[in-house]
Amino acid sequence: MTRMHIPASGRPHDELLEEMAAYQQGDIDWKGGKTWSLLYPVSDEHEHLLERSQALFMNSNGLNPMAFKSLKRLESEVVQMTASMLNGPSDAVGTMTSGGTESILLAVKSARDRARRLKPWIRNPEMVVPRTIHVAFDKAAHYFDVKPRYVTTNDDGRVDVPSLKKAIGRNTVLIAASAPQYPHGVVDPIPEIGAIAKKKKIPFHGDACFGGFMLPWLEKLGVQIPDWDFRVPGVTSISADVHKYGYAAKGASILVYRSIGYLKFQFFISTDWPGGIYASPTIAGTRPGGPIAAAWAAMQAMGEEGYLALASKALDVTRELRAGVEAIDGLTSVAELQSTVVTWRSDDAEVDVYAVADQLAERGWAVDRQQHPACVHCSVNAFNAASVKPYLTDLAAAVEHVRAHPELKTQGEAAMYGMMAKVPISGLVQHSVREVMAGMYAPDGQAPDLAKVGEGEDDGPMLQFLAKYGDQAMALLDKLDGLRGGKSGRR
Ligand SMILES: Cc1ncc(COP(=O)(O)O)c(C=O)c1O
Numbered sequence: 257m258t259r260m261h262i263p264a265s266g267r268p269h270d271e272l273l274e275e276m277a278a279y280q281q282g283d284i285d286w287k288g289g290k291t292w293s294l295l296y297p298v299s300d301e302h303e304h305l306l307e308r309s310q311a312l313f314m315n316s317n318g319l320n321p322m323a324f325k326s327l328k329r330l331e332s333e334v335v336q337m338t339a340s341m342l343n344g345p346s347d348a349v350g351t352m353t354s355g356g357t358e359s360i361l362l363a364v365k366s367a368r369d370r371a372r373r374l375k376p377w378i379r380n381p382e383m384v385v386p387r388t389i390h391v392a393f394d395k396a397a398h399y400f401d402v403k404p405r406y407v408t409t410n411d412d413g414r415v416d417v418p419s420l421k422k423a424i425g426r427n428t429v430l431i432a433a434s435a436p437q438y439p440h441g442v443v444d445p446i447p448e449i450g451a452i453a454k455k456k457k458i459p460f461h462g463d464a465c466f467g468g469f470m471l472p473w474l475e476k477l478g479v480q481i482p483d484w485d486f487r488v489p490g491v492t493s494i495s496a497d498v499h500k501y502g503y504a505a506k507g508a509s510i511l512v513y514r515s516i517g518y519l520k521f522q523f524f525i526s527t528d529w530p531g532g533i534y535a536s537p538t539i540a541g542t543r544p545g546g547p548i549a550a551a552w553a554a555m556q557a558m559g560e561e562g563y564l565a566l567a568s569k570a571l572d573v574t575r576e577l578r579a580g581v582e583a584i585d586g587l588t589s590v591a592e593l594q595s596t597v598v599t600w601r602s603d604d605a606e607v608d609v610y611a612v613a614d615q616l617a618e619r620g621w622a623v624d625r626q627q628h629p630a631c632v633h634c635s636v637n638a639f640n641a642a643s644v645k646p647y648l649t650d651l652a653a654a655v656e657h658v659r660a661h662p663e664l665k666t667q668g669e670a671a672m673y674g675m676m677a678k679v680p681i682s683g684l685v686q687h688s689v690r691e692v693m694a695g696m697y698a699p700d701g702q703a704p705d706l707a708k709v710g711e712g713e714d715d716g717p718m719l720q721f722l723a724k725y726g727d728q729a730m731a732l733l734d735k736l737d738g739l740r741g742g743k744s745g746r747r
Contacts, residue, residue: 345486442592
């Protein structure tokens with residue numbers, strides 16, 4: 257592969273746009289409804305509004321709110337609208353960020369820095385979080401040295417409150433829970449956790465990145481959800497992604513705090529830099545204006561009525577998908593319906609979830625495989641209405657195919673997941689995934705062909721092992737599983 261250089265002279269704009277569109281040919285067919293997550297389209301008209309508002313603020317930079325007062329105003333209004341939607345007190349404050357992960361990173365950093373100021377004796381800060389909390393908390397732990405203490409969940413997918421209470425200790429600087437958690441779409445018991453947090457005077461972050469712009473409308477539509485936002489007194493901050501069910505352009509989330517007393521620990525200020533006094537509210541330096549403007553436009557264009565209408569459609573689609581999955585012999589849904597998520601698993605030893613997932617992928621679907629327990633996640637949107645029937649048809653066919661071909665569970669991605677469920681090899685897997693990523697960011701910059709992973713000489717030991725001995729190892733593990741009474745591979 258020859259390295260690409262900046263062309264010696266500029267090229268015609270039309271030609272460039274055509275070429276970039278051609279690059280998209282290999283992407284997932286989302287317009288054909290083959291995805292359940294990753295994107296949240298509404299209509300061509302809505303998309304056009306997002307494009308125009310982004311373009312209007314393309315050159316604005318939120319790093320300097322004095323220079324771009326318009327952008328500061330838009331950000332402040334987005335925060336106010338969100339705080340009001342989340343039943344925040346009138347003095348709730350916040351900032352916009354580039355997405356859910358940045359909001360979570362900042363919530364953790366603020367809690368750590370607050371503890372540094374108010375509880376300077378804490379040398380090894382910890383946060384207490386459900387095992388199902390979004391992986392961005394793990395990333396925050398990694399970046400900011402706040403040790404996560406993971407708490408187990410009950411069979412309904414919600415965190416176990418007595419265990420959570422027990423995990424809180426002298427070093428706890430933050431408690432967090434989800435509304436809802438991504439893997440199964442259920443809402444943690446926020447009121448009970450809030451009461452504990454309030455009593456112990458520990459900040460409590462509600463991760464509503466996924467559901468913040470959906471749960472308010474589902475509640476109005478009659479879905480039973482215990483209080484999950486600032487109505488719960490102990491909740492001190494909430495993250496809500498307007499680039500998900502807020503239908504904004506990508507790159508926009510809101511982090512709201514109950515009061516400025518919490519937000520001020522988020523800011524970074526340097527007074528010694530030769531470049532001048534530098535104050536930055538979020539992780540980015542330069543803050544693109546486009547996503548902020550598009551978020552403002554999306555919220556104003558949708559209005560409560562628009563959000564409610566789309567939530568109602570998404571809820572119908574969720575119910576249809578869930579009922580369809582449960583009607584397939586061998587499959588069942590994992591958790592109660594409390595959001596627009598359907599997660600399904602196998603309840604039949606002859607139906608390997610990951611083999612079914614591989615079959616769906618072969619039929620062109622983007623498949624979100626999950627583990628502990630083995631299951632597949634679908635985030636549902638109004639725009640998925642047309643996807644349900646073809647998906648269920650393909651799913652039923654995939655299940656039948658897997659029943660007829662038991663060997664499929666030792667091939668494809670099913671082999672990797674099957675192995676991971678049975679033996680403690682996460683260190684090896686991490687090593688292999690790191691190698692795959694290193695390949696992706698290697699000089700040629702190409703995404704690897706995952707089907708070929710495991711064939712090369714430089715693959716990680718896990719992939720080499722799987723490629724060579726995957727079938728035998730799986731057969732052996734299955735035999736052992738039978739002898740032990742079939743316990744391994746589950747939860
Ligand atoms: C519950 C939850 N929190 C956080 C995130 C992270 O959001 P982002 O991908 O925008 O960083 C997600 C993403 O799906 C999520 O579902």
